[in-house]
Amino acid sequence: MSGGIRHLPILMITLPMVGAALMPFISYVRRGAVPWASALFLAASSALGLALIGKIPPDGSVGYRLGGWEPPFGIELMVDFTGYFLMMVVCGISLLSLVYSRPYIMREVEGGKITAYYVLFLLLSASMMGFVVTGDIFNLFVFMEILSISSYALVAVTGNRNAVRAAFKYLLMGAPSSIMVLLGIGLLYSVTGTLNMADLAMRIGESGYREVLIAAYAVLVLAFMVKAAIFPLHLWLPDAHSIAPSPMSAMLSGLVVAVSAFAIGRITFSVFTTRPWGLVSSTLEALAAAGAAAVLFGGIMAIYQRDFKMMIAYSTVSHMGYIVLGLTALNPEGLTGAVYHVLDHGVAKACLFLCAGNFIYRKGIRRIDQLKGAWQEMPWTCFAFALAAWSVIGLPPSAGFISKWYLVYGNVKADRVPYAVVLLLGSILAAVYCFRVIYYMFFQPGEEGAWGDKVADAPSGMLAPTWILSLATLFFGVFSYLFIDSLLKAAASLL
Amino acid sequence: MPEGATRSVVPLLPVLLPWISLVAILLMPKKAPRVRLWLCFAGSALTFLVVILMLPGVLDGKTYYFKLASIVEGLEISLYVDTLGYYFALVLAFMWMLATLYSISYIDHKHNRFFAFLALCCSFLIGCAFSRNMFTYFIFYEMMTFGSYPLIIHEETTMARRAGYKYLVYAIAAGTVLFFAIIANYFWGGGVLDFERWGLLSLETASRAALLTIFFTYIAGFGVKAAIMPLHGWVPDAHPAAPSPASALLSGVILKAGAFGIMRVIFNLFGVDLMKELGVHWIVAVFACITIVMASVFALTQDNLKRRLAYSSIGQVSYIILGLTMVSRDGALGGVMHLAHHALMKACLFLCAGVILVKTGKKNISEMRGIGYRLPVTMICFSVCALAMMGTPPSVGFISKWLLGSGSMQAGLPVYVVILLVSSLLNAAYFLPIIYTAFFRWEGDEEGAHHPKLDFSTENDQLMMGPVVLLALLVVVVGIWVTVPGFPYSLASRVVDFIFP
């Protein structure tokens, strides 16, 4: 990769950041232009990302030195295929949620804060993109902090008392975990003297401070477990995700936690590389057990929820367990499953939250039993929901099926049949909570007058992103062969 | 690309053609109901036509192959027409055409939903029949499973909802078990799941315990659809709840998708030899025997006609399973042929039950006194099929039973003959009273009143009567001219020739 193209990844990250900085000025000139301008910045980012298609080798990575400083001192972006793939996922889903926000956010947020919402939104997307491709572990921390702070603020953006409380709960769990990440980085630095991931990977093998390394790894994993809301550290998630404005829930649930879960993979495969002394095996085993518990616990809790968004949030808890089980299988198939699950979980979960947003926008409905007969009134939303739910359950031919296939296969291959069974049980639970909603929507007659006068479906500005996402679940299932081969290669090279 | 196969788009056509109905429904959801329904029928008729046109090629020994997508090496979504798959596709396309025709007149509300899902299921089932590997089969199978849910709960009564719920519970559990089986098979089968060999797995590539796990998870997964006891729970609820054409398809084809899956597992993935070596065939056979007898006993106690027929289906599908697990040439032949034979008979019986329901509103057998005089054609067709079910010659039922009996002698296990005879007896015990009530009892017969006059006027609905009569005729005709090309024997014998050369 040469010429101007090699600057594209960093441009993808900086564009939304520049956009975030410009938004207050644009708002000063003309407030109505803010949503469009921010969408433009993200769209430009996505376009740059599309220009990179085929340029990133599946079995290797492209380094980019910020400011031309040599790696051990300067900050390096390490764009490997997995990172690029996730960057595109982040870009795409963020763009759609952003477009969706325009009509929705007018309702929920006072006028003055709309600009703030978009600024934070752009910062969040930019930091997530940086988060997945950075090759410097301290840079990882910085991006994670931008990501976390903008998430806290976005949960609370409506200023409503429950929202602030949920955001504060999120902060109370998130901030200590951030500090623990810093502690972990400090521990690593103290025994290796470097912050570059590739360099770290090399020096960890040579370093003699075994206990310190084990502690560093455990601290990092524990910290990211909080960020990724992996059972039993998920306590902040259901409140925060269900109370945030729906496009924000889509971002938080679809991307933020999944990307944080992926960070565990980054630490494991790019830094600790799983080889020396079986450094990480006991932590990984504990992590896998937590993941399995998350799959079951999240699924069961989701079944008992009465609040629609709460149910989707618990489903996220369950799906984070899937990703962890894939990562800890330590084989290319499991890792591919996990990465592909970040994609299909992101797309499907974002779609579910946007559907929930449509109901809230039109009818203020939050409870599942209020959805009876919704099909008659809002058919487009309901069909989009059904398609996305299909993928959440993991039924063929949706994207969820493909990732489930690789997750289960990876676990069987790693000789972890019990975990494979847990994954399957998880999808049974998913079927239960999804079909319950589908049943209410499509096969239950609505109560007389429950829907009042004829309610129109959501405006097309909201329906379009919802439908693009729900069709994407099918697209990435049917056309998974476009990605799986490269992902498998990338995963094999990571291991 | 399978050996000797022709790369051709032909297998894709029958999968896509049913979508004509869907397009018709989507394009004109409210206008011109008759035109729309006839377009739906045209979709299924065209599908059948295309399948029929493939017959000469298939009888010539040709196989067709079409790749939809390849996910990674060895794991691809592709269509492949071999004799066995073609045989199933032929049966189901024919049944589907008749059921669609029948539904035009039968379904009286929410046409769009019913016909849309009817078409979808048809498409997915043909996809099942033409799957090249278990991966593709599973994809289509699961879509078909959930696509048939709206058919079952179509009436939207409390009973239908409950049946639908039960169906979903069974389907989801079975799908999960199956998913595990396929992954295990993929892992221990060397990363391939293809159907084109007669025995993919072997003891060299996988341990005995692994093979046993795979085999029984497969059987459990497909056994739910094939209603092997004790996995049959959803069947007796779903059939009476669903509209009659849907129950005809449920019994005639969808249950068979499970049996067909077991065929693929036994013939293509494991191979008869490996199954024998593992010594698992008799375990399945025992379950099949239990199902055959118990289902008939349960059927005896049912008063609801469709429920009785549903129990009968449970028993009959286990004939197929029993035939497959006999490990003898005639047994396999009988099993494979019974797939089509039973579809003909049971579909006709359910369609008759539908006619009775529409014309007289009667569901229970005890209310059907003298119904043979009010609906003579229907009840004659019903009687023909019921007699065929008992194995009376000349009929398809007789052929199946004959072959199965001969198969058990070949396998050296005459005990199966006893089971078959007991089952025939029980069949007689639950079918004959229906015929007796219909023709030899009437209102006031105990007081010596003369039987009522035959009344042909009520059966004026050709759309419903056509399929019923055609099926009843075929039950006899196929049972007499067994070897006509295109009839089950011509295809099934080719399949069995591969397995027992």
Add this chain to the structure above:
Amino acid sequence: MNLWHNYHYAVAMVLFCVGLYTVIMRRNIIKKIIGLNIMETSVFLFLISIGYRKGGVAPIHAEGLDPSRMVNPLPQSLILTGIVVAVSVTALALSMVILLYRQFGTLDVSRLFREETEEAD
């Protein structure tokens, strides 16, 4: 290398635990935020002591200074970034505390949560 020589590490760890204890056990949310800051400070102390060198000088290149006597500048720059992050988190947290106090009239976590369960019913 024994504990005595590395007492700064021990102090950092003790501070970290004190901070964590405060965050988890204290019911007053402002105290929780103070605990957060103690945790942060402990990590900063830890990082800065990694780069410390006895008798070292500030890492500014000038004539007549021996680079080998300079302290490691990297941890210092990390801490600068860390402090910026810590300040912004604290600012955000405090602004949330103000909002919470206005709306709930309490700073006690258990009362905040109790109300939550009441509202759910």
